[in-house]
Amino acid sequence: xxxxxxxxxxxxxxxxxxxxxxxxxxxxxxxxxxxxxxxxxxxxxxxxxxxxxxxxxxxxxxxxxxxxxxxxxxxxxxxxxxxxxxxxxxxxxxxxxxxxxxxxxxxxxx
Numbered sequence: 001x002x003x004x005x006x007x008x009x010x011x012x013x014x015x016x017x018x019x020x021x022x023x024x025x026x027x028x029x030x031x032x033x034x035x036x037x038x039x040x041x042x043x044x045x046x047x048x049x050x051x052x053x054x055x056x057x058x059x060x061x062x063x064x065x066x067x068x069x070x071x072x073x074x075x076x077x078x079x080x081x082x083x084x085x086x087x088x089x090x091x092x093x094x095x096x097x098x099x100x101x102x103x104x105x106x107x108x109x110x
Contacts (some may be wrong), residue, residue: 037069037108038056038068038069039068039069039104039108040052040053040056040068040069040070040071041071041073041101041106042070042071042072042074043072043073043074044074044091047080049070050082050085050086052070053070053086053093056068057093058067068092068093068094069093069094069096069101069104070082070093070094070095070096071096071097071098071100071104071105072084072095072096072097072098072101073098073101073102079095079096079097082095083095
């Protein structure tokens with residue numbers, strides 16, 4: 001019986017500390033999350049970009065960002081195939097070619 005009480009107390013304390021940490025992160029990083037844009041420049045990574053974006057998306061899951069932008073600097077990559085694979089994972093990612101990416105960055109700087 002004593003062992004179960006100790007385990008219960010440990011779980012309670014761990015949950016309480018985890019809750020305090022989450023509240024602290026929410027208060028601390030709330031302003032940063034609302035003003036951040038993620039733009040990824042990729043070259044010769046057609047096979048690996050899907051996994052990279054998926055991992056990045058999982059890292060920002062608590063972030064309220066709606067979209068990530070991938071600018072493909074390689075002319076030979078199949079952008080429509082990359083876009084389809086990312087959308088199949090239900091990721092809201094926009095894939096741009098070199099020309100479109102340049103226009104997007106120029107508009108961000110204005």
